[in-house]
Structure formats: C-alpha cells, structure tokens
Amino acid sequence: MGSFFLEPFLEFEFLRRAALEAVILGFGFSVVGLVLVTRRLSLIGDTLSHAMLPGVVLAFTVFGPHLLALFFGGWITGFLLLVLAWALFRTRRVEADAALALFAVFSVSVGILIASRTRTTTEILHLLFGNILAVDRTLLMLSAVVAGLTWILFLWHYRAVFMALVDPAFFQQMKRPSYFFILGLCALFAANLTVGFASLGAMMTVGLLIVPSLVGRSLGKSPLQMALIAFAFSAVISVLGVLVSFHLAVPSGPAIVCLACAGLALIQVFRFRRFFGPEVDLS
Amino acid sequence: MTEILRDHGAKLGYDRRKVLSISDHIYRSGERWVLIGANGAGKSTFLRSLLEPDLVLGGERRLSIPAHEIASIPQSPRFSHQMPCSVEDFLIASLSLVLPHARALETDREEEISRVLRAGLWEQRMKMISALSGGQVQRLLLARAILLKAKLYLLDEPFSAVQGSAKRELIELLDEVLPGSLQILALHEAAEIEAVGGSLIRIQDGKTGH
Numbered sequence A: 001m002g003s004f005f006l007e008p009f010l011e012f013e014f015l016r017r018a019a020l021e022a023v024i025l026g027f028g029f030s031v032v033g034l035v036l037v038t039r040r041l042s043l044i045g046d047t048l049s050h051a052m053l054p055g056v057v058l059a060f061t062v063f064g065p066h067l068l069a070l071f072f073g074g075w076i077t078g079f080l081l082l083v084l085a086w087a088l089f090r091t092r093r094v095e096a097d098a099a100l101a102l103f104a105v106f107s108v109s110v111g112i113l114i115a116s117r118t119r120t121t122t123e124i125l126h127l128l129f130g131n132i133l134a135v136d137r138t139l140l141m142l143s144a145v146v147a148g149l150t151w152i153l154f155l156w157h158y159r160a161v162f163m164a165l166v167d168p169a170f171f172q173q174m175k176r177p178s179y180f181f182i183l184g185l186c187a188l189f190a191a192n193l194t195v196g197f198a199s200l201g202a203m204m205t206v207g208l209l210i211v212p213s214l215v216g217r218s219l220g221k222s223p224l225q226m227a228l229i230a231f232a233f234s235a236v237i238s239v240l241g242v243l244v245s246f247h248l249a250v251p252s253g254p255a256i257v258c259l260a261c262a263g264l265a266l267i268q269v270f271r272f273r274r275f276f277g278p279e280v281d282l283s
Numbered sequence B: 001m002t003e004i005l006r007d008h009g010a011k012l013g014y015d016r017r018k019v020l021s022i023s024d025h026i027y028r029s030g031e032r033w034v035l036i037g038a039n040g041a042g043k044s045t046f047l048r049s050l051l052e053p054d055l056v057l058g059g060e061r062r063l064s065i066p067a068h069e070i071a072s073i074p075q076s077p078r079f080s081h082q083m084p085c086s087v088e089d090f091l092i093a094s095l096s097l098v099l100p101h102a103r104a105l106e107t108d109r110e111e112e113i114s115r116v117l118r119a120g121l122w123e124q125r126m127k128m129i130s131a132l133s134g135g136q137v138q139r140l141l142l143a144r145a146i147l148l149k150a151k152l153y154l155l156d157e158p159f160s161a162v163q164g165s166a167k168r169e170l171i172e173l174l175d176e177v178l179p180g181s182l183q184i185l186a187l188h189e190a191a192e193i194e195a196v197g198g199s200l201i202r203i204q205d206g207k208t209g210h
Helices: A007-011 A011-040 A044-051 A053-063 A067-090 A096-117 A120-127 A137-157 A158-166 A168-174 A179-200 A202-219 A223-248 A251-276 B041-046 B087-098 B102-117 B134-147 B164-180 B190-197
Strands: B003-013 B016-021 B025-028 B030-038 B056-063 B070-073 B152-154 B182-186 B199-204 B207-209
Touching: A007 A223, A011 A137, A011 A202, A011 A223, A011 A251, A044 A096, A044 A179, A053 A067, A053 A096, A067 A096, A067 A179, A067 B003, A120 B025, A137 A158, A137 A179, A158 A168, A158 A223, A158 B087, A158 B207, A168 B207, A179 A202, A202 A251, A223 A251, A251 B087, A251 B164, B003 B041, B016 B041, B016 B056, B016 B087, B016 B207, B025 B182, B030 B041, B030 B190, B041 B152, B041 B182, B041 B199, B070 B134, B087 B102, B087 B134, B102 B134, B134 B152, B134 B164, B164 B190
Parallel strands: B030 B182, B030 B199, B070 B152, B152 B182
Antiparallel strands: B003 B016, B003 B025, B003 B056, B199 B207
C-alpha cells in the first residue's frame, strides 16, 4: 500500500507538484463548474480554450516562451471573448452558447492567421494542451491566487450567486448586477480556465471542470454543499490520477479525467439502485 | 392611497407591432384589478409590460416604484432545475437579495416564512424545488411574493395549478398584503374571479376597458 501511495510522492517532486496543482485547480473549478453546469454552459471551456489562440500567439511573438506572458495573453483574450459574448447575449437576440461559439470561431481563425505569419513552436501548444507533470512554482502560485479569489467572491456573494443560478429572471429584476461586477466575473472565469489550460490542457480542463460538479450536483443539497463535494471529489481523484499515471506510465490529465468519469458512473449506479428501490417517494 | 401606475394613451406590443391599446387610468395602492379576456387577448402582455418597458410602444405609462418593489409571478416560471435548492433556502435567498443583512433576516423573518409556508407548503419545506409539482411551484412563488411585501403584485394565472382549499388560503394571504399594494391578476376561471373579488379590466379586440 505504502509503496503505491506514498513512495512516488516522497521520491519525486514533480509528482507532488502535479498532484498539488490538480487539487488547487479543482478548488477553483468547483465554483466555476457549479455555474457552468447549472447554466448549461458545460462546453464553454472547450470553446474558450481554442479561442485563446490569438492572445497566446501574440504574447509568444512579443515576449517569447515566458509562462506568465503566455498566461496573460490567453487570459486577456478569454476575458474579451466572455465580455463580447455577454454583450451579445444581453441583446436577447442570441442564446449564450451560440454567442460564445460565434466569437470563439472568429477568435480561433484570427489565431491561426496570426500563427501562420509567425514562427510558432511547441511552447504555444504547451499552453493549449498543457502538461501537469511540468508545472512549476509560478504556475502553482498563480493557480492558488486564482482559486482563492474565486472562493472569496463566491462566499462573499453567496446568496446572490445562488439566486442568479436558481431563478435568473427574479435575480435580474431585483438586483441588476453592476457592469463592474460582470467584468470581474468574466476576468475570474477566464483566469480559472487559463491556469487550467496551462497545466492540464484544454480538453482535460473541461473534464476536471464538469465531472466533479456533476457529482456535487447529484449529492449536494445546496450550492455550497455542491461546491464542497465537487472539490472533495476532485481532490481525491486528482491525487489518485497522478499516482495511476505514474505507475502505468500514462499521461496524467487523461488519467485524472478517466478516474473522475468512473467515479461519477459509480455514484450514479448507486443512486439508480436507490431510485428503483422500495424507498421511492411518489408524493 | 398613493398612486402606483398611471396610463395615458399607452400602447403595448412586440417589435413595434401594436397589440393592445390601454385605456387611461390611475391605479393606486389598496386596489385589486383582475384582467379578463380570451386566450391571446393580451392579459400577459399587459402584465409583462410593467416589468419590460420595451413593450410600451407609445403614449405614457408611469410607474412610480422601482423594479425591486414589484413581485411578479409569470405564467410559466423558469427556474433552473439543475441547481440543488430547497424550498426554505429558496425563500431565504430570495429575501436576502432584496433586504440587506441576510443574517439578521433569518431570525427575524423565520416566523413569517413558516407562516406563509403553512399555506400548503409545510410538508415540502425541506424538499428540493426541482421535485415540486406545478401547483406547489405556484404556491412557492406566491409565498415569496407575499414575503417580499411588494408595492405592486403582477400575478399571471397564479392559481391555475392550485387545488381548491389551498386557493382560498392563498387568496387570504393576498388580502392581508392588499392595503399596502396594488394587485393586478390575470384570471380566466369564473369561480376564481369571483373568489378573488376586485374590479375587472376587460381585454377585447386589442383594447382594455374598465
């Protein structure tokens, strides 16, 4: 047992960092995922990831392969995209997902055009596809700050977030949020996704974002419970996933996401049994 | 009684297409008005136009209260059933949006919340709102509307899925908050119109008449 669970972590610092990074990501993601899953925007992460290309390419051409520069490039692009999509959604002509998709495809094509005119290398792909085993101290700190800010904002405005998600029409009528608040929210969302991409990669970020939140939703009885359960689930899965990937010599991101999906499936099977069992409440 | 709504030659419609001409009138608090008319006559448009000023195409419509003093029950409420939320949490969170100091509120208003919940929602107070039936959702929304102590109530077929005995209790709750509020209801069932009382606004051929 000890040789499976402890020794790899004692021996290799990069494993400790990878597991820690995944746990920190899961902390921030538990809040972001809650919003995305309940607002039916689950695939927004995937959309945003591709849409960050122009910012990342530009940052790379100007500053070279500096992680911070690439992060800010991606973050600013993601932020602008969210704001534009929100503005279009507000006109009520287009649904939120369609608005996002529209700006995302535009952004990706701009990104590819810019990339074709500059000498791009694998460093950009590194940010888009990530490698959690290569996480460094800067990225760890950055992720911790982003996740911490996310939770502070969540707890501070808990009731408002709650109402905005349960009954959006009522929320809009009673408390029209200020533009400043919306911009802050977009910036925080984009930051969470960007640190995710930098360490886990685009596709796997969506996995760590959505799967724990689905677990939280099926077990939690309030948004706070939902977020806490999602975080606990993703923390356990992250550590296990890093271990499994080490022992089997497979990539960590997909290992984490596969484990998460298996965990979700297991929980649903147990819930199904209860659902079809004798304690069905027909009232 | 204080003036809440003043209509003067107001015209309502969607996308610049006129649907309804509103007769001139001044509505005051303490009054209850019931909109009647065939399906599609414009009852819901009348109610919606008080929350969505875009629907007022011409003329003058002056509302002397801000949006957060309006309690509205739409015909088909759209909650997110994706979010786990119990009936009690729903009410507490709704109220704390309107009134600051959420913590003080929980203790002060606890009694009032439980009183409103007794009108047919007591057994459901710990239930998730996604598990409520159509009638229970209507009762929940009405309970919230009453707790909000709004100045203007816009109720679009608020009892359509509620059973007889509970209907009476809900009407009693509405009676209690009537002195300080203007209540406008859209109803179509004769028995309901009689039970609710109030003055009638008939909507016919794109016009309202008192």
